[in-house]
Amino acid sequence: MSEPKDYLGHFEEIVLLAVMRLAENAYGAKIRQTVSEATERDVSIGAVYATLDRLERKGYLKSWQGEATPERGGRAKRYFRVEGAGVQALNDTNGARNRLARGLDFGLDVA
Amino acid sequence: MSEPKDYLGHFEEIVLLAVMRLAENAYGAKIRQTVSEATERDVSIGAVYATLDRLERKGYLKSWQGEATPERGGRAKRYFRVEGAGVQALNDTNGARNRLARGLDFGLDVA
DNA sequence: TTTATATGTTCTACATTCTAGTATATGGAA
DNA sequence: TTCCATATACTAGAATGTAGAACATATAAA
Numbered sequence: 001m002s003e004p005k006d007y008l009g010h011f012e013e014i015v016l017l018a019v020m021r022l023a024e025n026a027y028g029a030k031i032r033q034t035v036s037e038a039t040e041r042d043v044s045i046g047a048v049y050a051t052l053d054r055l056e057r058k059g060y061l062k063s064w065q066g067e068a069t070p071e072r073g074g075r076a077k078r079y080f081r082v083e084g085a086g087v088q089a090l091n092d093t094n095g096a097r098n099r100l101a102r103g104l105d106f107g108l109d110v111a
Numbered sequence: 112m113s114e115p116k117d118y119l120g121h122f123e124e125i126v127l128l129a130v131m132r133l134a135e136n137a138y139g140a141k142i143r144q145t146v147s148e149a150t151e152r153d154v155s156i157g158a159v160y161a162t163l164d165r166l167e168r169k170g171y172l173k174s175w176q177g178e179a180t181p182e183r184g185g186r187a188k189r190y191f192r193v194e195g196a197g198v199q200a201l202n203d204t205n206g207a208r209n210r211l212a213r214g215l216d217f218g219l220d221v222a
Numbered sequence: 223t224t225t226a227t228a229t230g231t232t233c234t235a236c237a238t239t240c241t242a243g244t245a246t247a248t249g250g251a252a
Numbered sequence: 253t254t255c256c257a258t259a260t261a262c263t264a265g266a267a268t269g270t271a272g273a274a275c276a277t278a279t280a281a282a
């Protein structure tokens with residue numbers, strides 16, 4: 001019953017959370033923007049897609065083709081959704097961290 | 112006023128937390144054990160030292176020579192302590208994650 | 223009916239981090 | 253003086269992080 005858990009890298013975790021948060025609206029460009037805001041950093045679009053692709057390959061999320069933006073047109077969007085295994089990985093990653101951080105007082109905002 | 116923040120890798124974060132938690136007793140072998148328990152995984156000692164060295168190079172922690180184990184002897188320990196910059200990095204890393212996870216309901220244990 | 227432009231994705235390459243494994247050092251005990 | 257337990261240092265390859273340029277395409281404008 002105890003497979004060695006699978007942990008996410010830092011950026012993988014951030015991207016996966018962004019996809020979750022964006023829900024119905026999770027596609028590359030938007031994900032990039034969300035990640036950029038949360039990290040307060042410029043994040044290249046290539047970095048985001050490379051990570052999305054890896055996460056999909058691992059079965060943590062799934063993607064499918066959508067439509068282009070109605071008004072302005074342009075290339076069609078590729079939407080993403082987090083799969084159960086992704087939620088699991090998110091929880092495992094968080095679990096290990098929490099076991100260590102629990103009770104530690106260094107101003108960690110947990111809110 | 113806003114330097115681009117510096118984020119920790121997954122394992123770096125884990126190791127840094129372990130050093131904090133171990134306080135006066137933070138040296139390689141013990142850190143490895145603590146990390147191994149928290150992650151429920153076999154962690155090689157080489158992985159731990161490589162990460163400790165990197166963290167020290169970045170100024171996130173500091174190390175100094177201690178004594179050998181009184182009873183059994185053996186090589187002297189190298190103790191580690193987290194520096195202010197390390198706490199800062201821990202908080203920044205956590206901050207970005209929290210901005211994304213806040214309000215998201217997927218069973219994340221925050222306790 | 224071309225051309226421009228905004229929107230969005232794919233590809234490629236390199237840097238950094240992760241990780242295991244092996245070698246090395248050293249103090250006390252036999 | 254050899255052995256053993258305790259610990260750290262080194263090396264190399266795999267995985268992850270990251271940027272940038274190239275490519276694709278639907279509408280609007282000329």
